[in-house]
Amino acid sequence: MKAIVDCNNFYCSCERLFVPTLDQKPVVVLSNNDGCVISRSDEAKKSGVQMGVPFFEVRSLLQQEGVAWFSSNYELYGDLSWRVMETLRLMMGEARVEVYSVDEAFIDLDDLGTEALAALALSIRERVEQWTGIRVSVGVGPTKTLAKLANRLAKKDKLHTHCVMVLSDPVTIETALRKTAVGDLWGIGRRYARKLQEEWSIYDGWQLASVSETFAHVHLGGVVGKRLIRELRGIPSKEMEEERTQKKMIATTRMFGRKVYSLQEIKEAIATYVARAAEKLRRQYSAASELSVFIIAHEEGSRYGSSFSNYAVMDKPSSDTAVLLHKALELVTAIYQQGPAYKKAGVLLGGIVPAAARQASLFENSGATDDRSPLMLAIDNINFSLPLQSAARHDSILRFAASGTNRAWKMKQARRSARYTTRWRELPEAH
């Protein structure tokens, strides 16, 4: 058996933790750039605020319903996430816990017997809430996919389930599958849901569980689809995974806070994103051998706009901000055209290898002393540890000059809460 522990309305719960007066009140958290709603408290859901809607469209509704809103504060969420995961690891043992996302973890219960599972799930929920203040839901099932389903049902009917549900016997599983639309299953996205309904009249989980593996292979993405229907039938086909420590791709992309026209400003933004991406790279002790940049121009009537991108392979893998920066600015200069209003830009690092085992370039001078890693380490330490002050507190203290000083293009973040748990200067005060 597997369990999945999932934090309830995670970002909203994090915000509420430090503003207790918002308990039981409607709260939403916005995406970067204060663009759209990405987390809603139960009360906000009841007020009719939809997931993913643009902020400007619901602004008056929020006001009218007295919904509190926050810009996103990823540093805070990241730290609280770590506390939740650490609680699970302490309770269940590190080896059983697979962190799946910022607010979810699978737990391997394979050798625990099935009698006491409900009690265990309940105790997990209680312990996490007691230790971290974050409420979670726990779903248990024979496979990851069925555990996800259990979790979903537990959340839908909190009063009755107390946020815990165990799907273990065939009858309960069938009932659960029958009342779940295909599109609500883990692994069925919008495209497949539509196809299943329109072309084959498959509407619920039980119907989907009855299709042949061949059908799944042909129509639902090959082995991925096959695994999915096996999971629905209770045959574990998505195993527990080792903790992934090394990412295979690292991206930093942002919308601008306003339209941007000049190459100068685009370059500042790209420089800032490169610095951020390189920081992520160094944190996992890696180096990147491929670098791509893109910029997106605003296009009347189109949500997405037209995009321009450029790509380079580095002479040798690097995690040096200066080296990556130089290349990135070259790339973006080559694709920039004067005229359009740009609204978004991004940097992607690929070809990621461990920094220690870097492949030296054929042309590298082996005696060269151009290793700036001590400098990078110093920069990272300063940026991470020093308290930030003044209005510019979202920024790093040490930056490369290429990232600019005015930075009018920066994303909007009108109401970001304090980083209560990770910055001394921003500790909550008790009066």
Next chain:
DNA sequence: TCTGGGGTCCTAGGACCC
């Protein structure tokens, strides 16, 4: 006026190898 960001896995098809 204003619509996020960061990932993963899989497949098909071409180039190339012995």
Next chain:
DNA sequence: TCTGGGGTCCTAGGACCC
């Protein structure tokens, strides 16, 4: 006349996830 079989690596693109 007869023209194999089994691989690997790479890339682009599609689908999904939170």
